[in-house]
Amino acid sequence: MEYLFELGYLGLFVAAFLAATILPLSSEVVLSALLLNGLSPITLIIVATIGNVAGSLTNYALGYWASLVVVKKWLRMSDSDFVRAEARFKKYGMLSLCFAWVPVIGDPLTVIAGILRVRLLWFLILVTAGKLLRYIFISYLVLQVS
Numbered sequence: 280m281e282y283l284f285e286l287g288y289l290g291l292f293v294a295a296f297l298a299a300t301i302l303p304l305s306s307e308v309v310l311s312a313l314l315l316n317g318l319s320p321i322t323l324i325i326v327a328t329i330g331n332v333a334g335s336l337t338n339y340a341l342g343y344w345a346s347l348v349v350v351k352k353w354l355r356m357s358d359s360d361f362v363r364a365e366a367r368f369k370k371y372g373m374l375s376l377c378f379a380w381v382p383v384i385g386d387p388l389t390v391i392a393g394i395l396r397v398r399l400l401w402f403l404i405l406v407t408a409g410k411l412l413r414y415i416f417i418s419y420l421v422l423q424v425s
């Protein structure tokens with residue numbers, strides 16, 4: 280039984296990591312299923328947050344080290360999409376990284392943070408705060424509804 284718990288946590292980490300990249304995955308579904316199967320909410324929240332932040336950090340690294348052509352191709356962004364995303368980031372500033380969890384806009388935000396060379400410490404603090412709060416909120420809802 281303990282083995283199944285470990286697989287659940289590992290599966291959540293992988294799902295959360297991949298969901299933070301351009302892959303159209305949802306870690307919320309995996310988190311909800313594991314919550315409903317009795318795994319520790321605190322451990323699940325921590326694992327999901329770490330996995331999701333690690334995925335965003337991968338996006339940041341891509342923006343930091345890859346050429347703009349590669350970034351646009353990887354994100355399937357047109358020049359106008361990229362200009363809009365960059366303008367949004369500059370308009371709302373680094374606090375926009377708290378919304379890196381939002382579908383569609385979150386991945387480009389984290390890549391642009393890398394391109395713009397946002398300090399890694401601030402990136403990690405803001406992205407982690409947003410993602411942690413989201414997972415806490417989702418866990419609370421799932422446990423209240425069940």
